Structure formats: C-alpha cells, structure tokens
Amino acid sequence: MNLIPKVKELRTQEGFLAKKEICFMETGLDIRLISALKKLPCSPDGVKLEIFIENEKLCGGAGVLEAGRREYYELKILEEYIEISAKSLAGAFYAIQTLRQLFKEEKVPCMLIKDWPDFAHRGFYHDVTRGKIPTMETLKKLIDDMAFYKLNSLQLYIEHVFEFEETKALRESAGYLKAEEIKELDAYCRENFIEFIPSLSTFGHLYELLQQPQFRHLQVVKEYKPEPNFWQARMHHHTIDPLNPESIEVIKNMIDQYAPHFASDSFNICCDETFDLNRYDDEGLDVGQIYVDFVKKIIAHVQGKGKKVMMWADILLQHPETIKELSDDIIFLNWYYHENTDEMEKKIALMAQSGKKQFVCPGTTTWNYLCERVKVAETNITKMIEIGHKYGAEGVLNTNWGDWGNPCSMELGMYGMVLGAEKSWSVETEPDDAFYGAVNKLLYGSETGVKSLKELSAMHEHVAWTRVCHNYFAHRYANGEGMKFISLDEVKLVQKAYTEFSNRLSEERWENDEFRKEMLIAAEGLCVMAEILARMAGDKVEPMADAAAWLERYRESWLRKNQPSELYRIEEMFEYLQFVIDR
Secondary structure, three states, X not given: OOOOOOOOEEEEEEEEOOOOOEEOOOOOOOHHHHHHHOOOOEOOOOEEEEEEEOOHHHHOOOOHHHHHHHOOEXXXXXXXXXXXXXXXXXHHHHHHHHHHHHOOOOOOEEEEEEEOOOOOEEEEEEEOOOOOOEOHHHHHHHHHHHHHOOOOEEEXXXXXXXXXXXXXXXXXXXXXXXXXXXXXXXXXHHHOOOEEEEEEOOOOOOHHHHOOHHHHHHEOOOOOOOOOOHHHHOOOOOOEOOOOHHHHHHHHHHHHHHHHHOOOOEEEOOOOOOHHHHHHHHOOOOHHHHHHHHHHHHHHHHHHXXXXXXXXXXXXXXXXXXXXXXXXXOEEEEEOOOOOHHHHHHHHHHHHHOOOEEXXXXXXXXXXXXXXXXXXXXXXXXXXXXXXXXXXXXXXEEEEOOOOOOOOOOHHHHHHHHHHHHHHHOOOOOXXXXXHHHHHHHHHOOOOHHHHHHHHHHHHOOOOHHHHHHHHHHHHHOOOOOOOOOOHHHHHHHHHHHHHHHHHHHOOOOOOHHHHHHHHHHHHHHHXXXXXXXXXXXXXXXXXXXXXXXXXXXXXXXXXXXXXXXXXXXXXXXXXXXXXXXO
C-alpha cells in the first residue's frame, strides 16, 4: 500500500472494496469531516461509510504520549462497508486522509488499520518574507497538501510583509499579506485540523524595519550603511538594540497588530541569530544576559495577551546559563540544518538536559537553491527527528526558508515537507525504495518523480545560485573584485546533464504535472547559470539554454502562484548579466 505516513498496524483480509465510491449521512457529522469526505468519490449507490467518535473530550489537556493517542483511529474496510472509529474528530479526519490515499490504488483490499502519530505536534514552517509571497490559492494548496499528509501545524515566517504601520513604505516594493488574508488562512487551517501559529521576528532579522529612516537609530550597529548585495545584507546587521527603551515599544506594537488575527493560543517570537549583540561583548558586557533580559520583556508582553510562547533556541544554547531564567511553559525551537549527527545530538541533548520543552526543527534545504538538496535534507530530516524522539522532544517543525531571494518554487520543496510529515508521524520510516514508491504515487503521480528530483539536485551541486548572485554584485558594484567561477569541465557537465534531463522529462507527462514543469524550469535555470559563469570568466561555450526565454518562463511560473513580491530583483540580476556577456 502506498501510504504516507506509514500506518502503525495494517491487516488485510480476503476480498476487495466493491467500488471506490462512498455514501454517508451528513446528519450530526462535523462539517470539517463532511468537507474531507466530499474529496472522495461520493454516490448514493456507494459503499456505506460510518464514523464513530469515541470521546471528543480527549482532545484537551493530556500529556505528550496521550496527545499522540488522541489522534488514534481505526479504519475498517469491508466489501460493502467502511467504518471509521476515532478518539477525536482529528483522528477521524486522518482516517479519511488514509482512505483518500487508498483510493488511489487500483483495488482497495479489505483491511483493518490501527494508527496514531509518534509526535503530537507535526509542523511546517514556510518563509514568505525574503523575496516571494505566495498567493492565497498557493497557500491554501499548501494547507491541503499538509492535511493530506497529516501535518497539523503551519507557521509563516514574517519580518515586514504584513500590513504593519512601521513598514508601510515597503508594501509596494516587497508585497505583503493583509489582515483579512491572515484571518482567511486561519479559518482554512482550522477546517483542515491545522493550527496556524503566528511567527514574527522580534529581535534579530529586522533588517527592513531598521532601514526605515524613523528606526535606524534602533540598530545595534549604529554606523551600518546599506550595501548593494541586499540579499546578503538581510542576513547580517539586523538586530534591534535591546538597550534602547524605544525598541521594546516598537516590538510590542507590531505584536499587537499581528496577534489578533490568529485563533492559536501560541506565538513564535523567533529571537534567533542576533549576531550584532557580539558588539556588546567587545565592550565588556554580558551578551547572554542582555539577550535574555530583552527576550523576557517580549515574553511578558505575549503572555500578557494570553499566548504561549515559542522561540528559536540557537542563542540560548550559546548561553546555556540563561535558559533557567525563562519559564518552563516556553517551547524552544531547536534548529539544525546539516548532516553532522554528532552536532545535531549535542544541541538536542543540551536542551533536553535543561528540562525545557523543545521541538526539533530540521529543514528542506531549498534556500539558496532552485530545488531541494535531497541528500542533505534526507539525512537532516530523518536523523534530527529520530534523535528528537529519543530525547523526548514534544514536536517537529520542519522548515522551508527563503534566503537569497527565495528562488525555489513551492513544488521543489515538497519532497522535504512530505518526508518531515512521514517521520513525525512514523519515526521508524526510512527514505527507502518503499517510501520513494509512495512519494512517486501520491506526490508526483509519476514513477520517475524522486529519481528526477535527485538528478536535478545532483546537477545543482555543480553550480550555486549564491555564486551567480555574488558575481553579479561584484561585477556591477565592485569592478569585478572577488568574482568566483566554476571550471569549464563543470559547465560542460551541467550542459550535458541538462540536455539529457530535459529531453527525457519533456517526453513525460505526470499526474501531478506541475512538479515536472518546475523541474524543467529549474534544470534550464541551472544551465543558464553555468553558461553565464563560464562566459563571465571568458570561456567560450556553445549555449544549450536561452537565458531570456528561460527568464520569461521563470517569471510566468512565479506570477501564476505568487505575488510579484521581489521577482524584479531576480529579473534585474539576470538581465544585467546577460547584457554584460552579450557585449
């Protein structure tokens, strides 16, 4: 059976479901379950389906193990009858998702499934701040997919792309999400048993806010001047000054504008990567204490609004002596994005030893790339979730960041999302041939889906998005100083791989064909990038890809699924580079 996540117990019996159509009574049934059932083929002559909820009161107030069991369900399939028994409405909803997946099989055997998740909190975190803001349709499609794979929590990474008064001047150039759109997404999440948790940068990662004239004096680095490489600049010198009394008032005001639009009783205050605080270390001050004192002010404000606090754990782990100063009800989001399992375990063990609650936070590794780095993501996601489970982590929050302009399409980050969904429900699953087969069936609708993604990812290892970006800024603003290139052999290797990949994929049609189309666009983009690097280095290469035509296809794809946001920055870069090499 091609099921994601893998179920805990499945026993097949003789016979098959008579028809892949259902008939159910709506009377007394929760509207969310009705909506989920209507995604299955329905007919008055379909197989009778009944749902029994054991005790909906079990939905609140239990511990971690009990919380996982609250989503327990049984799915019984007979030739002429389907029965769902669940501990809660959420459990019944997940049983329906399992049934939807089973209906994709040619025949559905009679069977009994008993299933429950290993982690009660199974989240996905998507960056909508650094270059690309999805349309509402795209975000709802993401929510649909999350529900299908039994994820139950969503966070969107927000710095300035909301209708904050403080960043009003950026709305036209950067795009933004409106309050009514957040409310609409919140309602849509609730329809799909997903908690939509607000996440807002409140300490570090406030570059755009701090570049506004009225807030520049709140930068830790007072003398900082904007640099041409805006993508890199956003990653540095973005910390608000915790020693200035105005800072907390600005942050509190932004929280007050954002928090009311969410039904969730949690709020992620972020507070990660406050690099600029090291300046205070040079002045002989206690950076760890300065950090935690400001964080406590943010926490007090959020808790005063009746919200539970989440925050990234990286800075606290650098100053572990400060962790004890924060309350035990805070959930610490412990992130790590590499393959080094020893370092991964050290971070998770250190937080576990503190006695605080933690979620483990791996990543899809799409950032700085046109597609997922499959090898890195597989190791990072699988091992971090396994180690988190070993140390009693209470949840998983799988991240999909958007550094350097967020060039990767949503589709080419979904394998990592699905792997995170798999592991957070069924921690023992490995990304093996059986899992790849299920991904091919359910996600891509093609037997070559995972194979194609891996080929594309391997191609990307030869040509880096950030190298093209660095060369652009170096050529345009620094007389070419510091440019780096790739070898002509690597360029030819990318050209050959692109030609073979494109020829094969162009002949295929997938059930979920948008994945194939995005892979073709990404592969063409890699060839364009390699050829640009070669020609900037003075090497003569016969172009295999048309840069202008590719950029137009990239633009069309972006605008079908996203606001214009900061697409203009990517277009400006490639148009400039093409002009340079055509001279």
